[in-house]
Amino acid sequence: MFNEFKTFIARGSVLDLAVGVIIGAAFGKIVTSLTESVIMPLIGWLTGGVDFTRYFVLLGSIPATYKGSPDDYAALKAAGVPMIGYGDFITQIVNFLILAYIIFLIVKLANKANPPAAAAPAGPSEVELLAEIRDELKKRA
Numbered sequence: 438m439f440n441e442f443k444t445f446i447a448r449g450s451v452l453d454l455a456v457g458v459i460i461g462a463a464f465g466k467i468v469t470s471l472t473e474s475v476i477m478p479l480i481g482w483l484t485g486g487v488d489f490t491r492y493f494v495l496l497g498s499i500p501a502t503y504k505g506s507p508d509d510y511a512a513l514k515a516a517g518v519p520m521i522g523y524g525d526f527i528t529q530i531v532n533f534l535i536l537a538y539i540i541f542l543i544v545k546l547a548n549k550a551n552p553p554a555a556a557a558p559a560g561p562s563e564v565e566l567l568a569e570i571r572d573e574l575k576k577r578a
Contacts, residue, residue, distance in 0.1 A: 465536065472532040480531075494523025 481487045490510050496519040505512035
């Protein structure tokens with residue numbers, strides 16, 4: 438069983454997948470940083486200083502022991518206050534769209550750099566093959 442596992446892991450496709458997952462995770466962090474540190478603040482600036490992390494809906498009351506700002510999403514979340522952070526959700530959607538678009542561009546560039554190999558010439562059709570067999574049988578008869 439160990440040898441089968443070793444053979445499975447040593448296959449190129451499994452190693453390629455592992456490399457892809459690792460690079461994808463690292464690339465995801467870069468895109469997250471780009472979204473949270475550059476794009477969303479730029480959008481906030483263009484919209485008059487709107488901070489998307491401040492958009493949330495409280496689903497419960499704030500505990501009496503909470504001493505922070507009632508507008509601080511991260512602090513309220515850390516305090517365990519139930520809420521829906523739709524501003525964070527908007528940020529994650531933008532993050533996903535940027536990542537998907539960049540992957541689209543990479544795949545498009547890779548396809549342009551490595552065009553598909555020319556298709557092999559098509560052989561004779563079934564009808565043509567059957568006609569050849571028939572003609573050959575007629576010659577032998």
